[in-house]
Amino acid sequence: MGALRLFFLFLSLILAIAVRTEENNELQQRLGIQERETQPHKFFVIAIQRSGSEWLGSLLRNHGDLVFHYGECWLNPKNLKHCIHWINEEKLPGNSPLDEKLDLLYRTNTLKKEMAIGFKWMVNQIPEGRQQLKMLSHYINANNVSVISLERDNLIRHCFSLFDARQRHLRGVSVHHEVHTSEKEIKDEIMWTITMKDWSHCMRWFDRMEKIRGELLSYIEPENILRIKYKDLCSTETEELSKLQSFLGIGEFRKSQVVHEQVKMHKSNLSRLVKNWNEVYPEMMEIYQGLPIEQWAIEAECQRA
Numbered sequence: 001m002g003a004l005r006l007f008f009l010f011l012s013l014i015l016a017i018a019v020r021t022e023e024n025n026e027l028q029q030r031l032g033i034q035e036r037e038t039q040p041h042k043f044f045v046i047a048i049q050r051s052g053s054e055w056l057g058s059l060l061r062n063h064g065d066l067v068f069h070y071g072e073c074w075l076n077p078k079n080l081k082h083c084i085h086w087i088n089e090e091k092l093p094g095n096s097p098l099d100e101k102l103d104l105l106y107r108t109n110t111l112k113k114e115m116a117i118g119f120k121w122m123v124n125q126i127p128e129g130r131q132q133l134k135m136l137s138h139y140i141n142a143n144n145v146s147v148i149s150l151e152r153d154n155l156i157r158h159c160f161s162l163f164d165a166r167q168r169h170l171r172g173v174s175v176h177h178e179v180h181t182s183e184k185e186i187k188d189e190i191m192w193t194i195t196m197k198d199w200s201h202c203m204r205w206f207d208r209m210e211k212i213r214g215e216l217l218s219y220i221e222p223e224n225i226l227r228i229k230y231k232d233l234c235s236t237e238t239e240e241l242s243k244l245q246s247f248l249g250i251g252e253f254r255k256s257q258v259v260h261e262q263v264k265m266h267k268s269n270l271s272r273l274v275k276n277w278n279e280v281y282p283e284m285m286e287i288y289q290g291l292p293i294e295q296w297a298i299e300a301e302c303q304r305a
Helices: 002-038 055-063 077-088 099-106 130-140 154-170 198-219 230-235 237-248 279-287 294-299
Strands: 041-047 066-072 118-123 146-151 224-230
Touching: 002 099, 041 099, 041 198, 055 066, 055 146, 066 077, 077 099, 099 130, 118 230, 130 198, 146 198, 146 237, 146 279, 154 198, 154 294, 198 279, 224 230, 230 237, 279 294
Parallel strands: 041 118, 041 146, 066 118, 146 224
Antiparallel strands: none
16 A cells, blocks of 8 residues: 555656646747847858948948948958957957857847847858858757858859959059049059959859858758849849848838948940950850850949949
8 A cells, every 4th residue: 555655656746747847848948939039130141252242231231220240250360359349349269169259249238129130251261161061050050040142143244353353452452432432533444464364263263162152051941041143132222122121020221221332343344344355255255155254244233333
């Protein structure tokens, strides 16, 4: 009789523990949901240099419902420390793992409930290797981070823009044209001699960068990815900004927020921008058969002033 009583007492204890565990799980789940709801929407823009990331960044920074880091946070440790200190005045501990760095970039006490926080991440600054990309994608998926992939299809003009930016930087000429820049200071029609070796190197580099981007995006939940084409952002800006608004869960981009801080460069036919275009063009047509080289050379994706 005593043994039977002990059995029922033990059974009651087990049931009580099970009920309490279930209640605790439900409470933790509710608290987790509430915490996620009060956290800013985390996102980043993944892009290759000279694909409109500075332009898109200026539009995001002018929106009142989000905070967007200025510049390339992942360019070097100094930039990363500056971005982290700017947003939350915290210091980056030495040898911090990737997830801790991301946590610090997204941590802030100044945002409202409905706000979002993000930065741009250039593809060549993303850790390479399958294991590294999987670790990054795990953080993205686990923390519900949204990814905006800004893509430029016109590889020939993209290559020219990269070459032009490098040459301008070496010569101390402005790489970007700010709206307030006077007409006399704008040197858009600078012509360069670009060898076929330079074009080929650039095209191979693009291929490598797109493989890194493609592999990373393949590990991320599709609903957390928004692809924006550079040419669409230019030709149908209002429509693309509407997609951004819906994707990030922020308010509308008001006209006062859509401020173009930079002037579009390189709108001319490439024959007017590349001194030796007549020399490299036939070889380019032969090597890159299947690509719309002629169309890319004639038509700039963006004619915006």
